[in-house]
Amino acid sequence: MAVPHHLRPEDRADFEETLRLALVRTGQRDLKEQALADADVIIAASGTEYAAYVALRRDASRTPDAQSTALAALAVLTPIVSATSAAFLLLAGYVLQLADVSASLADSLVTAGWVLGVVAVLSTLLAVAALVRTAVRDRRGPASPAEVEQARLEWKRALLERGLVPYLSGSGDNSGRQAAS
Template sequence: MADPLRLRPEDRPDFEAVLHLALTTTDVQAALSADPTGRATARLRLRALGDADETAAAARAEYGAYLALRTSAEPGPPPRPAAGNLLPALAVLTPLVAAASAAVLLVLGHLLRLADAEGPLPGSLFTAGWVLTLIAGAGALLAFAAMLRTAIRDGGGTAHAARLQQARENWQRALLDRGLLPHLRRCLREDPPSCPTPPPGVRTAPSHDSRTATHPKEHPSHVGQPDQGPADQPQ
């Protein structure tokens, strides 16, 4: 059975970023400076990437908390397009239409009363106008409640994003302190970098001090004495 807290592919870039930070730490960088060619750094980096799952297990608790928050932040299935588009439209249009209709009916009822119109029509217009006024007020309250709910939900999403970012930083810090730095230091102890050796066939010339080298003719016993030929030798 696969480990649910195994390092996921989408978190590999974060792992590599923390690895780069660990390789630039003072003690690790000082140990790697023994090899100016950079081969030791590349070899150590490849080894750390190969042991990524084992190294990430040192920050298992922080990684689990980060994954839990990230999973809860994933959006669910999208709502139906019809319902998602119809409800906001009704919440906005209903108060407007009801208020406009109420105004028209109230004005007509008032004009009919001013004209001394007989019959129940002016009263019916007034009644319908006030009913539509109540409907417009209720629709306005519902629209305000929907806007308030949306604002609260967006604020909760912002707080959740902040908690998710904090959990990510906690995991990266634990990965650096308890995972990558101990792993790199152990690798450096097992395989310390060394200065590259010169290629075969290249010899270093021995140091030669011209002041101490003497020619046979410049031996102290010959200093100040002319060379003696065969004719000058004593008989």
């Protein structure tokens, strides 16, 4: 899972809320602007949780695109249309052969029927393979809002404990050393 290199704009409010909590916890109220400027550095400490949260949020909002919808329709319709056409052409061709009417037309209809039968079988196999691949890939389904909220809370906890509090405590120590010098 790739760790984001920067805070996404939609997560800025959560970062600022967690920063306010950390400022109260550490007593470093004067470092707010510095912490906001260093948001990308601070968020790196909670990068794994943030990446999981962003991925779940993206997964929850995932909708099928027009191309995949069109392909799904094609995968369903091709076997049906080709099998129906094959059955009709084979029936018509064999009836014409039995009736001894125009042998070339009857042979052409039978040949076209068998070709469409092969197309029906192959397209059915492709559709089943695509269905299995999709089922394996999306076995879990989209993330639920509760899962997204849980990931958000885990990120905010990691941001507070591993990012903001150590950052603010370290900055407080540095400002104390600078004042003593």
